Amino acid sequence: MTVALLGGTGDIGEGLALRLAVDTDRRIIIGSREVSKAQTAASEYKSRLADRSTNAEITGAANAEAVDAADIVILAIPPFHVGDTVESIASQLDEQILVTPGVGMQGDDDGLHYHPPDTGSVTELIAERAPSDVPVVGAFHNLSAERLADLDSELDLDTLIVGDDPDAKDKIRDLANEIVGLRALDAGPLANAAEVESVTPLVINIARYSEGMQDVGVKFI
Amino acid sequence: MTVALLGGTGDIGEGLALRLAVDTDRRIIIGSREVSKAQTAASEYKSRLADRSTNAEITGAANAEAVDAADIVILAIPPFHVGDTVESIASQLDEQILVTPGVGMQGDDDGLHYHPPDTGSVTELIAERAPSDVPVVGAFHNLSAERLADLDSELDLDTLIVGDDPDAKDKIRDLANEIVGLRALDAGPLANAAEVESVTPLVINIARYSEGMQDVGVKFI
Numbered sequence: 259m260t261v262a263l264l265g266g267t268g269d270i271g272e273g274l275a276l277r278l279a280v281d282t283d284r285r286i287i288i289g290s291r292e293v294s295k296a297q298t299a300a301s302e303y304k305s306r307l308a309d310r311s312t313n314a315e316i317t318g319a320a321n322a323e324a325v326d327a328a329d330i331v332i333l334a335i336p337p338f339h340v341g342d343t344v345e346s347i348a349s350q351l352d353e354q355i356l357v358t359p360g361v362g363m364q365g366d367d368d369g370l371h372y373h374p375p376d377t378g379s380v381t382e383l384i385a386e387r388a389p390s391d392v393p394v395v396g397a398f399h400n401l402s403a404e405r406l407a408d409l410d411s412e413l414d415l416d417t418l419i420v421g422d423d424p425d426a427k428d429k430i431r432d433l434a435n436e437i438v439g440l441r442a443l444d445a446g447p448l449a450n451a452a453e454v455e456s457v458t459p460l461v462i463n464i465a466r467y468s469e470g471m472q473d474v475g476v477k478f479i
Numbered sequence: 480m481t482v483a484l485l486g487g488t489g490d491i492g493e494g495l496a497l498r499l500a501v502d503t504d505r506r507i508i509i510g511s512r513e514v515s516k517a518q519t520a521a522s523e524y525k526s527r528l529a530d531r532s533t534n535a536e537i538t539g540a541a542n543a544e545a546v547d548a549a550d551i552v553i554l555a556i557p558p559f560h561v562g563d564t565v566e567s568i569a570s571q572l573d574e575q576i577l578v579t580p581g582v583g584m585q586g587d588d589d590g591l592h593y594h595p596p597d598t599g600s601v602t603e604l605i606a607e608r609a610p611s612d613v614p615v616v617g618a619f620h621n622l623s624a625e626r627l628a629d630l631d632s633e634l635d636l637d638t639l640i641v642g643d644d645p646d647a648k649d650k651i652r653d654l655a656n657e658i659v660g661l662r663a664l665d666a667g668p669l670a671n672a673a674e675v676e677s678v679t680p681l682v683i684n685i686a687r688y689s690e691g692m693q694d695v696g697v698k699f700i
Binding site: 368 | 587589590591592593635636639664665666667668670671673674675677678680681682684685687688689692695696697698699700
């Protein structure tokens with residue numbers, strides 16, 4: 259099982275790459291528009307894992323090549339780019355599952371606010387732009403990139419899964435559950451993605467206004 | 480300190496009344512449009528507390544009378560009625576703090592969806608309809624009424640506080656923190672209420688789609 263992390267050079271991509279490398283036996287490919295950037299990030303992540311007991315295979319590749327070799331494609335890309343990226347890789351998509359942790363937000367003096375695209379959510383935007391036979395799953399929202407990347411930090415958090423394809427959802431739930439301290443919960447079909455995505459500005463607002471809550475995540479009890 | 484629970488005959492009102500009675504020394508007035516309904520509910524709650532070690536004073540009154548005697552007024556009222564209720568008690572409001580756990584939701588086959596009023600959130604709707612010198616605080620959203628009312632159920636949950644008046648927020652945070660197993664976190668000013676309210680449809684969707692998660696609440700870790 260190979261996981262491509264497009265935008266894997268960014269902060270949430272880094273965090274997911276490191277956790278997947280340490281806690282799972284998935285092969286990881288960092289994807290970027292520039293091969294050299296992807297390869298540099300892959301080497302850096304490998305060196306950060308040097309003193310961990312992992313045989314993780316992390317390589318870097320151009321987006322198209324990364325998608326081509328992957329079973330699961332995680333779109334760790336800013337939401338305003340992600341639609342175009344999905345269209346740019348459409349011809350490489352075959353049996354892969356597309357996964358998005360993307361959230362549309364807007365900030366003002368008071369805090370961050372949920373700001374979905376016209377499709378209702380970023381997850382549904384991706385489903386609209388992807389070929390119709392490619393399953394899209396929303397997952398890994400609401401996780402602090404810093405906390406994921408700090409491998410000494412225990413997670414004890416939940417991540418919510420949304421999607422319309424039960425098999426694809428099961429596979430992403432399994433992947434998420436393999437990350438130690440992360441529990442995947444089902445929040446229903448793609449149509450329920452907005453309520454999942456809107457937790458991200460909320461946790462950032464809590465981190466800002468409540469003392470000692472930086473990099474906070476969510477758990478459902 | 481006296482807490483009036485308008486709509487205290489409903490399910491979330493019942494849950495809050497019982498928890499406040501058991502865990503705090505606040506005087507509790509159940510408010511309703513019909514005095515007799517309020518008094519019946521108050522007697523019923525008292526009898527449910529008969530074998531608990533509490534001297535809680537719970538009485539029933541018409542809304543206006545309940546508000547008049549209260550320091551804190553919790554609007555445990557369906558969101559489509561709450562604006563009118565606020566206007567109907569406006570002349571009784573003086574030094575009280577208005578508290579709302581209200582959330583606008585709409586359901587379809589997929590699940591529940593956040594459906595705020597034009598003001599952006601129910602909390603902001605109430606602030607708009609209340610006299611301008613009355614502080615409004617959003618709190619006690621996202622809590623299962625059944626779980627609150629089941630006093631044998633341990634909470635271990637968070638509730639999020641939003642508001643523009645720091646003193647009023649502090650008082651409501653203190654009230655929430657007095658409920659055993661509930662921790663109040665600050666999510667910022669009223670403008671951040673939508674992100675807090677939208678967790679309610681989310682937890683209901685999780686309860687529907689994830690096994691063993693009925694009456695689930697939220698904790699920020």
